[in-house]
Amino acid sequence: MKSDITLNEDEKDCLQELMNVAYGSATAAITEILDAFAKLSIPKIQIINADELKSYLSKELNFNVEHIISLQQINGTLCGENMFVIDKQSAKNIAYKFGLEEDEVNDEEIADIVLEITNILSSSTISKLAEDIDTNVSFSAPTIKTISSIDQLKNIFISKYEKVIIISTQLKFEDLDINAELFIFTTDNSILYIKEKLNKILDEF
Amino acid sequence: MNQNKFDVICNTVDNGIILINKNLEVQFWNRWLEIRTGINSKEIIGKNIKDFYPLIDDKKLIRKITTALKLNSSTFYTPQFSKFLIPIELSKVADKVFNEMQQSVTITPYDIKKELVIIYIYDTTILSEINYKLKEVKEEVEEKNEELKLLFDTTMEAIIVFKDYKIVDCNQVAIELFNNTSKESLLKKDIHDLNLNKNIIEKVHIKPVEVTITREDKTSFKALVNIKNTNIRSQDYKILTIIDISDIKRKENLLAEQTKLAAMGEMIGNIAHQWRQPLNIISITASGTRLKKEMDILSDEMLDSALKSISETTEHLSNTIDVFKDFLKEDKEKSLFNLSRNINNNISLIETILKENHIKLDLNLEDDIYLYNFANEFSQALINILHNASDAISLKRKKDELRLIKISTKQIKDSILIEIIDNAGGISKEIMDKIFEPYFTTKHKYQGTGLGLYMTHKIIQTSMKGKITVRNQQFVFENQECVGALFKIRLKNNT
Numbered sequence: 235m236k237s238d239i240t241l242n243e244d245e246k247d248c249l250q251e252l253m254n255v256a257y258g259s260a261t262a263a264i265t266e267i268l269d270a271f272a273k274l275s276i277p278k279i280q281i282i283n284a285d286e287l288k289s290y291l292s293k294e295l296n297f298n299v300e301h302i303i304s305l306q307q308i309n310g311t312l313c314g315e316n317m318f319v320i321d322k323q324s325a326k327n328i329a330y331k332f333g334l335e336e337d338e339v340n341d342e343e344i345a346d347i348v349l350e351i352t353n354i355l356s357s358s359t360i361s362k363l364a365e366d367i368d369t370n371v372s373f374s375a376p377t378i379k380t381i382s383s384i385d386q387l388k389n390i391f392i393s394k395y396e397k398v399i400i401i402s403t404q405l406k407f408e409d410l411d412i413n414a415e416l417f418i419f420t421t422d423n424s425i426l427y428i429k430e431k432l433n434k435i436l437d438e439f
Numbered sequence: 440m441n442q443n444k445f446d447v448i449c450n451t452v453d454n455g456i457i458l459i460n461k462n463l464e465v466q467f468w469n470r471w472l473e474i475r476t477g478i479n480s481k482e483i484i485g486k487n488i489k490d491f492y493p494l495i496d497d498k499k500l501i502r503k504i505t506t507a508l509k510l511n512s513s514t515f516y517t518p519q520f521s522k523f524l525i526p527i528e529l530s531k532v533a534d535k536v537f538n539e540m541q542q543s544v545t546i547t548p549y550d551i552k553k554e555l556v557i558i559y560i561y562d563t564t565i566l567s568e569i570n571y572k573l574k575e576v577k578e579e580v581e582e583k584n585e586e587l588k589l590l591f592d593t594t595m596e597a598i599i600v601f602k603d604y605k606i607v608d609c610n611q612v613a614i615e616l617f618n619n620t621s622k623e624s625l626l627k628k629d630i631h632d633l634n635l636n637k638n639i640i641e642k643v644h645i646k647p648v649e650v651t652i653t654r655e656d657k658t659s660f661k662a663l664v665n666i667k668n669t670n671i672r673s674q675d676y677k678i679l680t681i682i683d684i685s686d687i688k689r690k691e692n693l694l695a696e697q698t699k700l701a702a703m704g705e706m707i708g709n710i711a712h713q714w715r716q717p718l719n720i721i722s723i724t725a726s727g728t729r730l731k732k733e734m735d736i737l738s739d740e741m742l743d744s745a746l747k748s749i750s751e752t753t754e755h756l757s758n759t760i761d762v763f764k765d766f767l768k769e770d771k772e773k774s775l776f777n778l779s780r781n782i783n784n785n786i787s788l789i790e791t792i793l794k795e796n797h798i799k800l801d802l803n804l805e806d807d808i809y810l811y812n813f814a815n816e817f818s819q820a821l822i823n824i825l826h827n828a829s830d831a832i833s834l835k836r837k838k839d840e841l842r843l844i845k846i847s848t849k850q851i852k853d854s855i856l857i858e859i860i861d862n863a864g865g866i867s868k869e870i871m872d873k874i875f876e877p878y879f880t881t882k883h884k885y886q887g888t889g890l891g892l893y894m895t896h897k898i899i900q901t902s903m904k905g906k907i908t909v910r911n912q913q914f915v916f917e918n919q920e921c922v923g924a925l926f927k928i929r930l931k932n933n934t
């Protein structure tokens with residue numbers, strides 16, 4: 235089993251291609267909904283050991299300031315979790331983008347906006363990927379947390395999985411200073427499923 | 440699915456279902472909602488939901504509907520923040536937490552062209568209640584924790600908790616005691632890093648043990664330590680408590696030093712008394728002889744007798760010096776000594792004082808009691824009691840009244856009882872249990888040091904491992920009723 239839960243170069247390339255397309259549609263959706271030109275950086279794909287996830291994240295994210303973390307469970311053959319991380323100031327900036335007035339921006343509203351963004355990113359990226367690899371997914375309602383250290387996330391890390399695929403991207407708006415990252419964690423079985431589908435696509439070429 | 444089936448499902452399912460368009464006009468309102476809101480579907484269909492629920496944030500709802508339609512995917516109201524979409528009052532009476540039903544809401548696209556979505560409303564009140572109660576409990580636990588931490592940090596003892604010989608927790612006192620800058624630096628350490636004796640770590644102690652602990656920076660301190668083994672959730676822990684007693688030790692040493700000085704001071708007083716008379720004899724003899732010589736009546740016999748007297752008196756002085764010297768010598772080791780001889784020697788040291796105060800001594804000493812103990816310390820102890828008795832008598836009894844100190848010794852099986860009683864009237868009740876405390880004195884400042892009886896108590900109980908008690912006692916002496924303080928000293932003589 236162990237050796238199966240990795241992607242070879244071809245498989246990785248293929249997934250990268252699919253994700254680029256999926257992120258393209260997510261960008262379009264955000265642009266349309268927010269009526270502002272959003273840009274998602276080209277997704278970075280990695281497979282790491284599940285037990286390294288925590289140290290990976292604490293290295294990857296800057297926890298000097300308060301961050302809002304939104305998690306949304308993905309259900310179906312392609313299952314796992316989406317994690318959207320945004321610092322508080324960026325979240326506030328997005329809230330203005332959503333048409334909120336200064337006096338309307340409070341913690342609750344910010345949380346709701348972050349939730350909305352997570353939802354948009356999840357649906358547009360994963361739904362597209364699911365469609366491409368011939369499966370269906372559904373999403374659970376996202377949950378939200380404000381944290382100032384990765385240790386505050388201790389209970390959410392999956393321990394029964396060996397590997398996780400991390401697809402990470404940065405969200406940018408042309409006229410706004412926004413720093414946000416989206417991580418998609420998928421589980422062992424999903425990796426195997428993706429691998430199988432990727433090979434099918436590769437064979438068709 | 441035909442219309443009928445659809446209706447049956449929608450009207451029997453245990454959650455609210457609303458079919459609504461982007462302009463917030465209701466197209467369908469299921470039975471669950473009818474029952475809980477009291478609004479009939481006929482009343483609301485075709486109308487704007489805001490007409491019924493003006494408090495709904497329409498901007499947000501329209502945004503979510505739009506997003507769902509654009510993405511062709513569900514959007515949500517997170518139950519973490521939005522308590523409810525449609526206010527539904529709860530009929531619950533007992534153990535109520537919320538007034539309104541807590542809701543989780545999912546908005547799912549239904550017909551993208553017609554811009555229709557389905558709003559599913561789930562009742563999450565129970566979950567929210569549990570969450571609410573959990574939060575309450577958590578706050579309570581945190582508060583308790585805070586209190587405990589405060590207690591943990593405000594005690595005088597350093598407390599260190601070990602699991603498998605590793606330090607897992609400690610209080611602020613421990614950090615400071617071991618000269619550590621932070622808790623983290625101490626938490627990295629092992630029990631052996633504390634330089635404690637192996638015996639202390641391994642053995643089970645009932646009483647605290649006195650040790651000297653050397654810190655990592657080579658400084659050291661005297662401490663009282665105790666280790667307890669405990670079991671928390673079937674894991675073995677050791678709890679080490681340490682009290683820094685350097686200060687107490689320093690004070691104790693100071694007290695011992697002062698006690699010794701006080702003893703010496705009293706002895707010098709005794710020597711002065713003891714020497715006055717012999718010095719007088721020498722002086723008178725010398726000046727008498729000189730006078731006789733000047734008057735030319737000094738015979739050889741007279742000169743011989745005078746010189747003899749001077750020489751004898753000088754020898755007596757020399758002897759007293761020896762006795763005093765012995766008395767002030769610290770006993771390094773125990774020795775075997777005769778009790779009655781020791782007591783008689785002690786009396787000789789202060790007999791001048793007793794005589795000056797007109798105090799009668801009544802001795803009842805068994806001759807052949809031998810003790811293997813610290814002889815000089817015992818002398819100090821006894822002389823302190825005699826001094827005290829003599830002072831009390833001088834204060835309470837007139838010169839022409841009977842002034843008495845009785846000393847008796849008795850062998851009872853393998854222990855020896857020494858009783859000293861005076862007729863000064865006894866010790867008043869209020870101070871009875873304070874008289875052995877250091878710096879306690881009833882005498883005027885420059886007369887008493889307050890250390891005499893403390894020293895006596897320490898010698899008898901700590902050095903000689905005996906017991907000393909005091910109480911008031913009535914007795915008859917030569918047909919006279921007497922009352923006084925009775926000191927009883929018990930010592931073992933089998934060692």
